[in-house]
Amino acid sequence: MAKGWRNYLWRLSNVFLLGFGHRYKERYAKYASLPIGEEQGWREENQKEWDRISVALALVIAVHAASLAISDVTLASWVCRALWYGGFGLALSGLVIISYITVSLFNLTDKEVDKAVQMHSEGRADMSLEIIASVGAMPIVLLLWSTAFVMTGLLILVFTVNYSQGAPVNAVPMRRFRILASVPTFVGVAAVIWVVIVVEGALRRAGTSHVPRDSYDKYDMTFTFNTAVDRSVQRGCDENAYVTPVTARVSRLARPNASPVGMGEPSRSGHAEQHRLTM
Known part of the structure; x- marks a missing residue:
């Protein structure tokens, strides 16, 4: 029964995640099955992906701010302004999530991150791969939703703006405006809280909440x-x-002449421990 509800909630959450939850789950599951040694560089590639998303989020934030400064917006439907306000909040939340995850995982090795989220560690219940996937997919999902709000608001502006001489400024139904503008922002804040709870719980599990x-x-x-x-x-x-x-x-x-990190000769006397990054 519990498993059925879990699957139902996962499918429902993927509607908001735009299907990226399944994609990130497959990515992390594939990485977890890699042989020892073949996962080198995966963490750095993942950080590069987040860097690209953060740049895109910063650009979308600037677009939202510029859109709200358009003088003609008062001659168009109030919906476009509400969408831009809501998308602005989503983009800011995505940027906060990327910054928080990057700082939190900066000083952890692959082994320590694996200890935080590995399955069936020391007899404890595993951290669901769906939970990890939802956190990993959150930045790109918020970016896409925020971009969709920009485009939708722009289309509404184009089709509803009225340049007729003496045209009155469109009245704004404040209650509906506040609902449409605030709901996306509350969703973004909820996403930030969810990510913080998952990451902090994982760090406590690894015993690395405070690294001196x-x-x-x-x-x-x-x-x-x-x-x-x-x-x-x-x-x-x-x-x-x-x-x-x-x-x-x-x-x-x-030191330009130094050897690249991680490219030294492998230890002949020791057995390399398995590295896993699932976040």
Whole structure:
């Protein structure tokens, strides 16, 4: 019975997720089944995708702000303004989600993220892959909804604007206007709260809610973290190389002749531990 309700809620949520929930679920499931060693670089590619989405969200936010400043909007239907206000809130929420996830996972290794969300860890219930997929899909979904609101509002403006001489300014039914403008914003805020709850719960599960910083290495221009270094990979790398993908680019800029992070000779005495990133 519980499984049936779970499947029903998942299908229902995919209406809002525009089908991206299924796509991200398949992506994470495929990644989780990769053999050890073949997942190298996946986390960095995922971050690049979020970077592209964040740029698009910033552009959509600017478009919404510019649209609301159009003087002719008072001569068109009130619906276009309500849609632009609502889409503006959705785009801002998407940008907040990307920034929050990026900062939260910055100092975690693949192993630690896997510990946070891995299935059946130490006898505990697994974190549903659907939950992880809903969080991963949220930025692109909010971007698409916000863009749709921009386009719909623009079309309404084009077909309802009245340039006739002496045409009165269209009256605005305030109650309907507030409902149409505020509901998308509340949905965006709810999405942010959902992502925060899932990510914080995962971090507590991994025991990495608060990761202390060790020191600041001026030569490498990067922070080092005790708990953010995967020992199994570090044994196979140069002693000055870091395994965190975010700091790799900074380290290579500081020392152009340094070996790329993660490209050192594999350890011959140790067995590489399995790395998994499901978020």
